[in-house]
Amino acid sequence: MTSDYYTLLGVTKNASTEEIKKAYRKKALKYHPDRNSGDKDAEESFKKITEAYKVLSNPEKKSQYDRYGHEFFTQQENSGYYGAGANFSNEDPFEVFKEVFGGNSVFENLFSSATNSSNYESRENNLDIKYTLDISLEEVCSGGDREIEYKRYLKCVDCYGKGYPKSSSMLTCMECSGTGFVIINKGFFNIKQSCSNCSGRGVLIREVCNSCTGNGFTSKKVYIKIHIPKGIETGSKLRLKGKGDYGQNDNCGDLYVFINVKDHNFFERSGDDISCIVPLTFKTACLGGSITVPTLSYGNITLNIPKGTQNGTIFKIRNYGLPRINTNLKGHQFVKVEIEIPKKLTKNQEDILKN
Incomplete structure (x- = not known):
């Protein structure tokens, strides 16, 4: 494996801390000694990627590494120039591994992470x-x-x-x-x-x-x-x-399927009953007659209007509402009439009203 830390982890210099950590996790699982029993190359690779992560995950050390380059930085680091106890040869890669994966047991962290145990349990x-x-x-x-x-x-x-x-x-x-x-x-x-x-x-x-x-x-x-x-x-x-x-x-x-009944553009619901508003001509309101009223699922029906019907009168059409759940019963349809007053009248119509 090459010595350059970015290449070791497979990230760019612009990689975020989270991206660096994610790259380390992936490679640490790949090269961990418990997964590569007796493989000295894998063990050495594990140490190198841990060394790379230790530097690149630290903003201050990453800045120094980018400024001075790999060879100079590692020489100074190993000599203790950047602080006591910084020598990589004294670092325990398994401790870093546990910090990243969490927990106390290296073996636990390796395999519980590999099987997504926390996600599994939740x-x-x-x-x-x-x-x-x-x-x-x-x-x-x-x-x-x-x-x-x-x-x-x-x-x-x-x-x-x-x-x-x-x-x-x-x-x-x-x-x-x-x-x-x-x-x-x-x-x-x-x-x-x-x-x-x-x-x-x-x-x-x-x-x-x-x-x-x-x-x-x-x-x-x-x-x-x-x-x-x-x-x-x-x-x-x-x-x-x-x-x-x-x-x-x-x-x-x-x-679990939760039901949401959408609003209707003509009918309003109240329990098992439905209601609507229909227009009524001034003539029909005065003289009586019949009008056509739409229903929800039964087509149009004829509604008889008595003479002298007032604006806002509500008519009840029995059993034309909604079914009552788990029964054979039905609600009713209520029809409210709104009388249309003509905006213009002929002279003859005006005379009739005046008389």
Whole structure:
């Protein structure tokens, strides 16, 4: 491996601290001695990339490295010019590794990171998926089926949810002796909980599955048909058991579909009832007659208007509202009339009104 720190980590001089850290993590996992037993070249590479990270992750040292160049900087660094205890030969690369990955055990950090254990554990407590579905008022009236698209985590088909290929070697977790759990003493109580060292697996994995990067699951876009009951309201929740994310022991969470009924451009809803406003001519209001009124799902109907109908009068059309959920009952449609006053009248019309 070349000695230039930027080339060692595979980053540019303009790389951010986070990009440098990310590059180090990737290479540290690749060259860690626990993954390359007996490989002296890998061990030396591990030391070199750790040395590179130690410098480039420190803004002050990075600035000095960029200013003076690799050869001069390393000579001065090893001589202690930049401060006591800076000699690279005295550095423990495993301590740096633990600082980056967190935790106290090098072996724990290497493999728990490789299998994304923290992500694995957090998902086990939250495998349910929430989905908001917008529906129309017409769909509330008729009910029916809708196909939705969403993403969920499914068992990896390449490793069958194990997180590692069949050929991968494993080591029994020493923290839990392969049981997957530990007993914690809390005063008078002993509490059984998942082993944090192996994330409850009981084993530490040396090689992860390439398809799922050791998680045991992959994200997929899926389609599913759901049934919308008649009369459903905004805020209603439909539960589809087992359609959530994949978890341990082939357990899957549930899919919760939250209903949002969109506003209608003509009708307003109030429970099972609907209402609308229709225009009424001045003549019909005075003399009576009939008008055509649209309904939500039953086409147009004829509404009889009695003589002398006043502006704002509300008519009730029974059983033309929305179905009441899980029953055979229906609400009503309320029609409010607004009388249209003509802006211009003929002389004959004016005379009739005057008389």
